[in-house]
Amino acid sequence: MQIYLDCIPCIVHQVLTSVRLVTNDVQVHEQIVREVLTLLVDMDMRQSPPAIAQKIHQLIGQLSGEYDPYKEKKQRFNELSLKIYPELRRRIRASASPLETAIRLAIAGNIIDFGVNRSLEETDLEEKINDSLTSDFDKTHLRSFKDAVIRAKDILYLGDNAGEVVFDRLLIELLPWEKITFAVKGRPVINDATIEDAEMAGLADMVNVIENGSDAPGTILESCSHYFRNQFAGADLVIAKGQGNYETLSAVDKNIFFILKAKCPVIARDLGCEVGEMILRKSKAFEQEQVYVGI
Amino acid sequence: MQIYLDCIPCIVHQVLTSVRLVTNDVQVHEQIVREVLTLLVDMDMRQSPPAIAQKIHQLIGQLSGEYDPYKEKKQRFNELSLKIYPELRRRIRASASPLETAIRLAIAGNIIDFGVNRSLEETDLEEKINDSLTSDFDKTHLRSFKDAVIRAKDILYLGDNAGEVVFDRLLIELLPWEKITFAVKGRPVINDATIEDAEMAGLADMVNVIENGSDAPGTILESCSHYFRNQFAGADLVIAKGQGNYETLSAVDKNIFFILKAKCPVIARDLGCEVGEMILRKSKAFEQEQVYVGI
Numbered sequence: 168m169q170i171y172l173d174c175i176p177c178i179v180h181q182v183l184t185s186v187r188l189v190t191n192d193v194q195v196h197e198q199i200v201r202e203v204l205t206l207l208v209d210m211d212m213r214q215s216p217p218a219i220a221q222k223i224h225q226l227i228g229q230l231s232g233e234y235d236p237y238k239e240k241k242q243r244f245n246e247l248s249l250k251i252y253p254e255l256r257r258r259i260r261a262s263a264s265p266l267e268t269a270i271r272l273a274i275a276g277n278i279i280d281f282g283v284n285r286s287l288e289e290t291d292l293e294e295k296i297n298d299s300l301t302s303d304f305d306k307t308h309l310r311s312f313k314d315a316v317i318r319a320k321d322i323l324y325l326g327d328n329a330g331e332v333v334f335d336r337l338l339i340e341l342l343p344w345e346k347i348t349f350a351v352k353g354r355p356v357i358n359d360a361t362i363e364d365a366e367m368a369g370l371a372d373m374v375n376v377i378e379n380g381s382d383a384p385g386t387i388l389e390s391c392s393h394y395f396r397n398q399f400a401g402a403d404l405v406i407a408k409g410q411g412n413y414e415t416l417s418a419v420d421k422n423i424f425f426i427l428k429a430k431c432p433v434i435a436r437d438l439g440c441e442v443g444e445m446i447l448r449k450s451k452a453f454e455q456e457q458v459y460v461g462i
Numbered sequence: 463m464q465i466y467l468d469c470i471p472c473i474v475h476q477v478l479t480s481v482r483l484v485t486n487d488v489q490v491h492e493q494i495v496r497e498v499l500t501l502l503v504d505m506d507m508r509q510s511p512p513a514i515a516q517k518i519h520q521l522i523g524q525l526s527g528e529y530d531p532y533k534e535k536k537q538r539f540n541e542l543s544l545k546i547y548p549e550l551r552r553r554i555r556a557s558a559s560p561l562e563t564a565i566r567l568a569i570a571g572n573i574i575d576f577g578v579n580r581s582l583e584e585t586d587l588e589e590k591i592n593d594s595l596t597s598d599f600d601k602t603h604l605r606s607f608k609d610a611v612i613r614a615k616d617i618l619y620l621g622d623n624a625g626e627v628v629f630d631r632l633l634i635e636l637l638p639w640e641k642i643t644f645a646v647k648g649r650p651v652i653n654d655a656t657i658e659d660a661e662m663a664g665l666a667d668m669v670n671v672i673e674n675g676s677d678a679p680g681t682i683l684e685s686c687s688h689y690f691r692n693q694f695a696g697a698d699l700v701i702a703k704g705q706g707n708y709e710t711l712s713a714v715d716k717n718i719f720f721i722l723k724a725k726c727p728v729i730a731r732d733l734g735c736e737v738g739e740m741i742l743r744k745s746k747a748f749e750q751e752q753v754y755v756g757i
Contacts, residue, residue: 172478172488172491172492172495173478175471175474175495175499176470176471176472176474176475177471179467179470179471179474180471183467183468193467196467197467197507200467200470201503201504204470204499204502204503205503207499208496208499208500208503209496212492
C-alpha cells in the first residue's frame with residue numbers, strides 16, 4: 168500500500184512522540200523535526216508508510232543517538248499483557264468459539280501500537296479488550312483461516328508489537344505450533360516486537376522465533392535478511408499481524424492472512440472498512456488460489 | 463503566542479482540507495503539500511501560528527489560483543447561523559443573565575473554525591450550541607467585561623469567522639453599539655470573515671464595519687493597513703474573538719478581552735485550561751491597568 172498525503176500529519180506526530188521520549192531538549196526536537204520535514208519534501212509517494220517510517224526512525228536514531236526510545240514502554244506493555252494473560256486464556260477456553268475469541272483477542276492486542284495510538288495508557292487496555300470481544304466482527308474468513316492452518320505445512324507468523332506478542336501467543340496456543348515460525352523485527356523501531364519481546368512473552372519456548380533482519384515497522388522484503396526471505400518464500404501460509412505488515416505485504420503475491428485492527432482512515436479506506444474495524448482477511452493471491460482449488 | 467512543533471501536523475491537515483476544496487487533482491495536492499513542507503523546514507518558530515498560516519494560504523492561492531477555497535462553506539454557515547439567529551435571540555432575552563448567555567453563544571459560534579474543526583458539519587452546530595449553554599464557564603471576568611464596555615469610549619471588536627459573526631451580532635446587540643467598530647479580514651483566508659460576511663450577518667447595518675487590510679487568520683498588526691492600525695491604537699477597549707486573534711495579540715500591550723473556545727492542546731496549554739474550555743479573559747496589560755486603577 169502506498170503512502171498518502173494524509174499520512175504526513177501522523178508521521179510528524181509519531182516523530183514528536185519519539186523525540187520526546189529521547190530527550191526533553193526542545194532544540195533537539197526542533198532540529199529533528201526540521202530534518203524529517205526535509206526528508207518528507209522529497210519522499211517517493213509510491214513507497215509504503217512503513218518504508219518512510221523506517222527512514223525517519225533511522226534518522227531519529229542517528230540524530231539523537233537513541234535507537235530504542237520505546238524500550239521502557241515495550242517492557243511495560245509486555246508485563247501488563249503477561250499479567251492479564253492467564254485470565255484471557257481462561258476466557259478463550261471457556262468460550263463457545265475458542266478460535267474466534269483468540270482471534271478477537273489477537274486483534275485487541277493490536278491496539279498496543281505507538282505508531283498510531285501514541286497516547287495509549289495501560290489503563291486503556293482492558294477496556295479495549297472487552298470492546299473487542301463484543302464488537303462486530305466479519306467472520307467470513309474464519310472457516311477458511313482454520314482450513315488453511317490445518318492444510319499448511321509451514322506457517323510463518325509475522326509479529327507486530329511488544330505486548331501484542333502475548334496476545335499472539337494466545338492465538339498460537341490454539342494452532343498447530345509445530346508448524347509455526349514466529350518472526351520479529353531485526354532491530355528496534357517504534358514499539359515493534361524484537362527477539363526480547365518474543366522471549367518475554369514465552370513464545371520462544373513454544374515455537375521457532377526468528378528475526379527478520381530489518382528495522383522497518385512492517386515487512387519490507389528487500390529490507391529483510393536473506394535468511395528471513397528464504398523462510399518467507401518457503402512458508403505456504405503467512406499470518407501477518409498489524410497495520411505495518413498489511414501496508415507492506417498487501418500487494419505481495421503470497422498466501423497471507425492479515426489480522427489487524429484498522430486504526431486510521433487511510434488504511435480503512437484501503438481495506439474498504441470503518442476505522443476501528445477488526446480485520447481477518449486473505450491476501451488477493453490467496454483468494455485467487457482458493458478459487459482455483461474450488462474449481 | 464509562538465508556534466509549536468505540535469502545530470505542524472495541524473497545519474498539514476489544514477492544507478489538505480484547503481487544497482481538496484480547490485481541486486480533485488491529487489498531483490496538485492501533492493505539489494502544494496511538498497511546497498508547504500519546504501516552507502515549514504525553514505520556518506521561524508518565534509512567529510505565531512497565524513503568521514505561518516498566512517504564508518501557507520498565500521502559497522496555496524499562488525499555486526492553485528484559488529484564493530477563496532472556503533467561499534461556499536462560509537456562505538452556508540452564514541445562512542445556517544442566520545436561520546437559528548431568531549431562536550438564539552429569544553433564548554438570550556429569556557435568560558436570567560442575558561449577557562452571560564450572549565457570551566456563551568458568541569463562544570459557541572467560535573466552533574465554526576475550519577482551521578481547527580476541519581470536518582465541521584452543519585448538523586454539529588446545534589448540538590455544540592446546546593453544550594455551550596450548559597458547560598462549565600469561568601465567569602471571573604464577566605463583571606469586569608461589563609464594566610470595561612460601559613467605561614470604554616471606543617470599542618474595537620475583532621471578528622473571527624464567517625457564520626460566527628452572526629453570534630457576534632447577538633452579543634453586540636447587548637452592548638452599546640454606537641461605540642463599537644467591527645473589524646474583519648481584508649482578504650479571504652480559511653473561513654475567516656470578510657466584509658461580505660459582516661454584511662450578510664447584518665452587522666454592517668448596526669455598527670461601523672472596517673477591513674483590517676490583511677489576510678492573516680488573526681490580527682498581525684504589521685500585516686494590517688495603516689487605517690486599521692490607527693483604529694486599533696485609538697480604541698480604548700478591544701474585544702478579540704477566536705484563537706487566531708488570541709495567538710497574535712496575547713502579548714500585545716493593549717486593553718483586550720479575549721473571547722474564544724480553546725480548541726487545541728497548544729492553545730489550551732498557553733491559556734492554562736482544558737481543550738474545549740470556553741474562555742473570557744483579559745490581556746495581561748489590561749490586568750495590570752485594572753490593578754493600577756484599583757490602587
